[in-house]
Amino acid sequence: MPDLILHHYPMSPFAEKARLMLGFKGLAWKSVFIPSVMPKPDVVALTGGYRRTPLLQIGADIYCDTALIATVLEHLKPEPVLFPQHLKGVTRIVAQWADSSLFWAAMGHTLGPKGAAAMFGTQPPEVGQAFAADRSAMRTGMTSLRAGDAASAYRSYLRRLAHMLHEQPFLFGDAPCIVDFAAYHPLWFTRVVNPAMAGILDATPGVLAWMDRMASLGHGQPAKFTSTEAIAVAAAAVPAPLADEAFQDDHGIALGSRVTVAAESFGTETTEGTLIAATRTHYTLERTDDRAGHLHVHFPRIGYVLKEVRA
Incomplete structure (x- = not known):
């Protein structure tokens, strides 16, 4: 290796x-x-x-x-496999949705005006200003979701994830696959990096339990x-x-x-x-x-x- x-x-x-x-x-x-x-x-x-x-x-x-x-x-x-052979197409497609639509809904909620104030409020003003300026430059030409619209989409997506987890521990069955990793990280940002905005997750306890299972995988060595x-x-x-x-x-x-x-x-x-x-x-x-x-x-x-x- x-x-x-x-x-x-x-x-x-x-x-x-x-x-x-x-x-x-x-x-x-x-x-x-x-x-x-x-x-x-x-x-x-x-x-x-x-x-x-x-x-x-x-x-x-x-x-x-x-x-x-x-x-x-x-x-x-x-x-262990990230791309199960019998699910290779659908898991790549859903992972792409999670890395884009789900991600931007999560970020729009978590880093909206209220979220940004919670995340950077205890730090020197220049820290939050530098982060905001940097990400604004990265978004040049993009249409950004307003916080309310992002929260609405985020709630809907969380409910859909909860439905996928209703009778199985991971999104496509008994073991994690690429979709679990793509869907987990924007939710992790809300829950771990800016917990002041994590109340949106409480309506989907099955998603929270899945997040705990994902976190237990650890980071290797x-x-x-x-x-x-x-x-x-x-x-x-x-x-x-x-x-x-x-x-x-x-x-x-x-x-x-x-x-x-x-x-x-x-x-x-x-x-x-x-x-x-x-x-x-x-x-x-x-x-x-x-x-x-x-x-x-x-x-x-x-x-x-x-x-x-x-x-």
């Missing part, structure tokens, strides 16, 4: 999703804490621009987005590591050979082209590099950094925009 390095910060909901998947798989990993707001020079040294949290680093390979990180962990350690050490690991490593997967050309952009990849929305900073893989499921860009060396940066196709850099 190669060394797994997770770049994250404690209150990040998507990082909690990754930490819990590592725990589910029973994996040891190195824990690098990164800033919750920009600037993030050590993150950008590895990614070339992408700044969302978390990142999974394996040597000189950088994996962006928890949807891709889940797939990487499944390949590294197939058991993390060990403290620094971003300086992580960059040194990348600089000393060589990216892993690419798998022999077919090139899927949906853009008319040839392999070897100079390209950018960016998230469709929320945190749309671009990573520029040479396109060296475009498979059914992901893109890989080759790039070089003065500190981190020769890198392969990997993104899922879904949720990301590929563009050619033209002279």
Whole structure:
């Protein structure tokens, strides 16, 4: 098993999703804490621009987005399974809903005016101001739910999760799958990070009991590591050979082209590099950094925009 390095910060909901998947798989990993707001020079040294949290680093390979990180962990350690074979399609679809619609409803409620006041009220004003400015910049061009609308959607989604859990311990049966991890982390943010807003969960006790079962999975075996050490690991490593997967050309952009990849929305900073893989499921860009060396940066196709850099 190669060394797994997770770049994250404690209150990040998507990082909690990754930490819990590592725990589910029973994996040891190195824990690098990164800033919750920009600037993030050590993150950008590895990614070339992408700044969302978390990142999974394996040597000189950088994996962006928890949807891709889940797939990487499944390949590294197939058991216990995140993607049950007979449910592979439906669980990916529902997980995508949880990482988007459910997530934004939860955030709209938990970080609305009342929630933000509760979360940052005891801290120096500049802390809350910096967080709000950073997230506002990340949401450029997005339509944000107002707190009341978010709460309405959140309550409906919680009831639907409760229905799914009515006669089984996890959302798709007797064991957790990718949907449980995708649905858990926004609720965890409400319950654990900003508990002043957690009363919305009380109407669904079955969901709370499920959350307790999920939390009991733990985070595996993390060990403290620094971003300086992580960059040194990348600089000393060589990216892993690419798998022999077919090139899927949906853009008319040839392999070897100079390209950018960016998230469709929320945190749309671009990573520029040479396109060296475009498979059914992901893109890989080759790039070089003065500190981190020769890198392969990997993104899922879904949720990301590929563009050619033209002279």
